[in-house]
Amino acid sequence: MKKWVWAFAVLAMGVGVARADIIHATWGGGGAAVLRDHFQAPFTQRTGIAARMAEVPNTAGLVRSPTAAQYNVVEVTYFEAIGLAKSSLLETFDDREIPGIANLPRELVVRNAQGRIVGLSTHFAYYAIAFNTTLAKASDFQSWNDLADPRWKGKLAVTRPIYATSYDLTIMAHANGGSASNVEPGIPPLRAIFGNALTTYTSLAHMNTLLARGEVTAVPFYSTRVWNLRREGQMTIDMVIPREGALMLPYVVVVPRGSANRAQTLAYLNALIDAEAQTRMSAQNGSIPSNNMAVLPPEVERSLGMTRADLMQRMYIPDWNVVVSNYEDRLNQVEQIAAGARR
Incomplete structure (x- = not known):
């Protein structure tokens, strides 16, 4: 067992509330089950600190609610963490309390204006192009701009503007010479992609069905969802x-x-960013460990066709502070694009 795990466990027991539950809130579904079975169970066995999952539909909204303090750990997206930090809704930590951050990329540690830690990345997925292999091939989508090709009219799906603003607009700007600060180059291709869309998907389950049935050919989508679909036998999706x-x-x-x-929560946070724990969970859900010392499980590496180091070379990491700061204005633009595509 890692020495710091024992240290924090002993500290937790010393304050007289060692059996108090650590309540970890995340979205419902398979991710919560993986955390419960493959992280919390061994964590409790090693430390004696009880932990349980709470499945909620809107994790960032939970942090903003009056009852947020009943939860110890909440999982959110990176850009949501930045927004929450700006609103002073989060507990802060000193670097010495979380020694494991030495193995996290600097850009994956969220800090407040005073430089204190307010968020830690436990893993990442990536946003790329998912497609039905009976209707298209990988070479059809060598560029993000290929989604704007008129031949895909009525054959794509898109996400809702609340997500497309942060994800699709940001990556389309990057693909066309822009940046998180300058998204104007991404507006015309994004408009064309919305124009090609048959539908806007309303949930991940909805999108899974559209792809699996071949109702749409391609969609900007999440790597972990594709990994899990293929693991479940949907081999026509890549x-x-x-x-x-x-x-x-x-x-x-x-x-x-x-x-x-706080003491038990710190033990839990340090365990979440441990390389071994992240590798173990990656084998169950296809997530990519954020810890630089972690390695991809063989089955995940085979499915990606590359190592974690190779994958990192292909990741675009925007300045999420800029994305968050400009979100409302950009959301208005994307909503207008979506509305125009529906006419």
Whole structure:
């Protein structure tokens, strides 16, 4: 067992509330089950600190709610973590309390304006192009701009503007010479992609069905969803990273302000960013470990066709602070694009 795990466990027991539950809130579904079975169970066995999952539909909304302090750890997207930090809704930590951050890329640690830690990336997925292999091939999508080709009219799906603003617009800007600060180059191709879309998917399950049934040919989608679909036997679904790269989507754990059981929570956070734990969970859900010392499980590496180091070379990591700061104005633009495509 890692020495710091024992140290924090002993500290937790010393404050007289060692059996208090650590409540970890995340989205419902397979991700929660993986955490429960492959992280929390061994964590509790090693440390004696009880932990359980809470499945909720909107994790960032939970942190903003009056009851947020009843949760110890909440999983959110990276850009949501930045927004929450700006609103002073999160507990903060000193680097010495979380020694494992030495093995995290600097850009995957969320800090507040004072430089204190407010969020830690436990893993990441990436946003690339998923397609049905009976209707298209990887070479059809060598560039993000290929999605704007008129031949895909009525054959694509797109996500809702609340997500397309942060994800699709950002990667399309990058693919056309722009950046997180300058998204104007991404507007025309994004408009063309919405124009090619048959539908806007309303949930991940909805999108899974559209792809599996061949109702749409391709969609900008999440790597972990494709990995899990293929693991479940949907071998007609695959994913390609265009030459401009994939959008890295880090997932971050935060602690709501006022949350109790700080010592146990610190033990839990340090365990979440441990390389061994991240590798173990990667084998179950296809997520990519954020810890630089972690290695991809063989089955994940085979499915990707590359090592973690090779994959990192193909990731585009935008300045999420800029994305968050400009979100409302850009959302209005994307909503207008979506509305125009529906006419």
